[in-house]
Amino acid sequence: MSSILQELEQQIAGITAGVEKSNVGVVRQVGDGVCKVEGLSDVMLNEMVDFGGDVFGMALNLEESEVGVVLLGDYAAVKEGSECRTTGKLLSVPVGEAILGRVVNALGEPIDGKGAIAAVANYPMEKIAPGIIKRKSVSVPVQTGIMSIDAMIPIGRGQRELIIGDRATGKTTIAVDTIISQAQQNKAAEQGKLLNHKPLYCIYVAIGQKLSNVARIHKILEDAGAMEYTTIVSASASDAAAMQYIAPYAGCAIAEYLMDKGQDVLIVFDDLSKHAVAYRQVSLILRRPSGREAYPGDVFYLHSRLLERSARLTAAAGGGSITALPIIETQAGDVSAYIPTNVISITDGQIYLETDLFYQGVRPAISVGLSVSRVGSAAQTKTIKSVAGTTKLDLAQYRELQAFAQFGSDLDASTKSKLERGARIVELFKQNQYSPLGMEMECVYLFAMQNGFFDDVAVADVKRFQAALGEFFTTRKGDLLDKLRNEKPDLKKDTAMVEIVKQAVTDFKTSWK
Amino acid sequence: MKISKTAAVNARRLFGLCQTGGRLDDAKVRLAVTRLIEAQPRDFRAVLAAFQRLVRLDLDRRKVTVESAVELDDATRQRVIAGLAKQYGTGLTAEYQTTPSLLGGLRIRVGNDVLDGSVLGRLDRLASAF
Numbered sequence: 036m037s038s039i040l041q042e043l044e045q046q047i048a049g050i051t052a053g054v055e056k057s058n059v060g061v062v063r064q065v066g067d068g069v070c071k072v073e074g075l076s077d078v079m080l081n082e083m084v085d086f087g088g089d090v091f092g093m094a095l096n097l098e099e100s101e102v103g104v105v106l107l108g109d110y111a112a113v114k115e116g117s118e119c120r121t122t123g124k125l126l127s128v129p130v131g132e133a134i135l136g137r138v139v140n141a142l143g144e145p146i147d148g149k150g151a152i153a154a155v156a157n158y159p160m161e162k163i164a165p166g167i168i169k170r171k172s173v174s175v176p177v178q179t180g181i182m183s184i185d186a187m188i189p190i191g192r193g194q195r196e197l198i199i200g201d202r203a204t205g206k207t208t209i210a211v212d213t214i215i216s217q218a219q220q221n222k223a224a225e226q227g228k229l230l231n232h233k234p235l236y237c238i239y240v241a242i243g244q245k246l247s248n249v250a251r252i253h254k255i256l257e258d259a260g261a262m263e264y265t266t267i268v269s270a271s272a273s274d275a276a277a278m279q280y281i282a283p284y285a286g287c288a289i290a291e292y293l294m295d296k297g298q299d300v301l302i303v304f305d306d307l308s309k310h311a312v313a314y315r316q317v318s319l320i321l322r323r324p325s326g327r328e329a330y331p332g333d334v335f336y337l338h339s340r341l342l343e344r345s346a347r348l349t350a351a352a353g354g355g356s357i358t359a360l361p362i363i364e365t366q367a368g369d370v371s372a373y374i375p376t377n378v379i380s381i382t383d384g385q386i387y388l389e390t391d392l393f394y395q396g397v398r399p400a401i402s403v404g405l406s407v408s409r410v411g412s413a414a415q416t417k418t419i420k421s422v423a424g425t426t427k428l429d430l431a432q433y434r435e436l437q438a439f440a441q442f443g444s445d446l447d448a449s450t451k452s453k454l455e456r457g458a459r460i461v462e463l464f465k466q467n468q469y470s471p472l473g474m475e476m477e478c479v480y481l482f483a484m485q486n487g488f489f490d491d492v493a494v495a496d497v498k499r500f501q502a503a504l505g506e507f508f509t510t511r512k513g514d515l516l517d518k519l520r521n522e523k524p525d526l527k528k529d530t531a532m533v534e535i536v537k538q539a540v541t542d543f544k545t546s547w548k
Numbered sequence: 549m550k551i552s553k554t555a556a557v558n559a560r561r562l563f564g565l566c567q568t569g570g571r572l573d574d575a576k577v578r579l580a581v582t583r584l585i586e587a588q589p590r591d592f593r594a595v596l597a598a599f600q601r602l603v604r605l606d607l608d609r610r611k612v613t614v615e616s617a618v619e620l621d622d623a624t625r626q627r628v629i630a631g632l633a634k635q636y637g638t639g640l641t642a643e644y645q646t647t648p649s650l651l652g653g654l655r656i657r658v659g660n661d662v663l664d665g666s667v668l669g670r671l672d673r674l675a676s677a678f
Contacts (some may be wrong), residue, residue, distance in 0.1 A: 053653075053665055054664065054665035055663075055664045055665075055669060055673060056661060056662070056663050056664075057661070057662045058661055058662070059657075059660055059661075059662050060660060073605065074608075074659075074660040075660060076609075076659065076660040076661075077660070077661075100601070100602070100605055120662070
C-alpha cells in the first residue's frame with residue numbers, strides 16, 4: 036500500500052504546475068498610515084497585503100474601485116506607484132511558550148533585544164469567540180492579593196472585570212499587583228508550598244502608553260520575579276494608530292494559544308480608551324462615517340469581539356481559561372460617557388476607582404458601592420467566603436451612617452459600633468503598592484476583623500496592629516498558615532479550625548500593646 | 549483634482565451608459581466625451597476626470613502584459629492569448645516584453661492577476677521556502 040501512495044505523491048508532484056498566481060495592485064495615494072490601492076481585485080477583508088521590504092498592511096476598506104489598506108510596520112518606503120500583492124493570509128501573530136518573559140510589539144516581533152522568539156505556531160488576530168457549548172461557568176478564583184477585591188469584588192478565572200477610574204487613581208497598579216500575586220503563587224506551587232494550584236500566566240497589553248511607563252512596569256515585574264510568567268505586548272503612543280488598534284487582538288491571540296493548551300491566562304488591556312481613540316483615528320482616515328463623539332459606528336463591536344474571547348472552557352475543550360482585566364480611563368468620573376458605558380455593558384462587573392477616596396488616603400481607592408462582580412462568591416474560596424461574607428454589608432451600612440458620624444456622642448450604641456467597625460475595615464483594606472497578600476494572610480486579617488479582635492484597637496493603630504499580626508503569624512504560626520492555604524477550611528462552620536485561629540490571634544493580642 | 553460626490557456619481561452613470569453587451573463601447577465613449585466638452589455643464593471637468601479613471605481601470609482589467617526571456621514568435625503568442633481568453637474572456641489587449649533576467653518561461657500579468665511561470669520566479673519561491 037505504501038508504494039502506491041508514493042507513486043501517487045510523485046504523480047501529483049509531477050503535474051503541479053510551476054506557475055504561481057498572485058493578485059497585485061498599485062498604490063495611488065499614501066498618507067497618515069493609510070494607502071489607497073487600485074487593483075487587488077481578489078483581496079478579502081482584513082487580509083494581509085505585502086508591500087515588499089517587510090512592510091505589510093491590512094485591507095480594511097473594500098470599495099468599488101479601490102482598496103483602503105492600513106499600513107503596519109515601517110512604511111516610509113511605500114510610495115505612490117508602488118506595487119503590492121495579496122498574501123491570502125489573515126493577520127496573525129507568532130505564538131508559543133517561548134513568548135513568556137518577553138516584550139513584543141503588536142505584530143509579535145520582540146522589542147526587548149533578547150533575540151528572536153522560537154514560535155510554535157501562528158495564531159490569527161481575529162478569531163470567533165468560543166461558542167456556548169464549549170464554555171463552563173466560572174468557579175476558580177484569581178487571587179489578586181488585594182484584600183478589598185478578594186473579599187468584596189472577587190474575580191474568577193474566565194471572568195472579564197473592568198477596572199475603571201480617572202487618571203492617576205491606581206488602575207494599572209491593581210493590574211500589576213494582580214500579576215505579581217500570580218507570580219508569587221506560581222512560584223509557591225512550583226516549590227510545593229501551595230497545593231492544587233493551576234499556574235496562571237499573564238499578558239500585559241500596553242496600548243498608547245508612554246514608553247517610560249512600559250519600561251517602568253517591565254522593571255517592576257522583573258524585580259518582583261513576575262516576568263517569567265508574563266508577556267508584555269506594547270503598542271506605545273509613538274506607534275502608528277494601526278498598531279495600537281491591533282495590539283489587544285495580538286495579546287488575545289497569544290492568550291488563546293495558551294488557553295488551547297489547557298492553561299489559565301490573565302490578560303490586562305491598558306487601556307481600552309486609548310484603543311478606541313486609535314480605532315477612531317484609523318476609521319476617520321479611511322473616511323468611514325462617524326457617529327457619537329466622532330467614534331465609528333462599530334466601536335462597540337471593537338471591544339465586544341475582543342472581550343468575548345475571554346472565557347472558561349469545559350474539560351472537553353481543554354479546560355483552559357482567559358481572564359480579562361480591561362482598563363478604561365474616565366474623564367472627571369463620568370461613567371456614563373460613550374466608551375465606558377459600552378465596556379461596562381460587555382464585562383462581568385467593574386472595579387470603580389474614585390479620586391476622592393484616593394486623596395483621602397484610601398488606596399486602593401475602590402468604591403465599594405459602585406464596584407460589582409457579577410460572578411460574586413462563586414469565585415471565592417470557602418475560607419475567604421466564610422470570613423468576608425458580611426464585609427460588604429458592613430461597609431455599606433458604614434457609608435450610610437457616615438453622615439451621622441459628626442454627631443459622635445449623640446448616637447445609640449449599635450450605630451456607634453457600626454461606625455467604629457466600618458472605619459476599621461476601611462483602614463484595614465488600605466494596602467501598599469506592589470505588595471499583594473497571600474490568601475492565608477487575607478483570611479487571618481478578615482477573620483480577626485470579623486470576630487472583633489480589631490474593635491479595641493484605635494483606628495490610627497489598625498495598620499500597625501495588622502503588620503504585627505502578620506509578622507506574628509508568619510514567624511510563629513507557619514503551620515497554621517500552611518493549613519489555611521492548602522486545606523482551605525470553612526472558618527465559620529469548621530469549629531475546630533475556628534478555635535485554633537481564635538486562639539492564635541488571642542495569643543498575639545496578649546503580646547500586643 | 550478634487551472630485552465631488554455628485555461628479556463621481558455622474559461619471560459612474562455615464563460609464564454605465566457607454567457599455568454595450570457588458571463591454572465598454574469605444575464609439576459611445578468618444579461620443580459621450582465630445583458631447584460633454586461641447587455642452588460644458590457645471591463640474592464637467594471633475595466628471596471627465598472621474599470618467600477617465602473608470603475607463604482606465606476598465607481597460608487595465610483587460611490589459612495583458614507578457615514578459616518572456618526571449619522574443620516569442622506569433623504562434624506562441626496566439627497560444628498564450630487563446631489560453632488566457634478561456635479564463636478571462638475575449639477583448640484582451642496584449643503587450644509583449646522581453647526580460648532576459650527571467651531566464652526562461654513566462655510571466656503574464658492579466659489585469660490584477662500575475663501568473664508567474666518563469667524560472668526566476670521558481671527560484672525565488674524556492675529561496676523563500678527555506
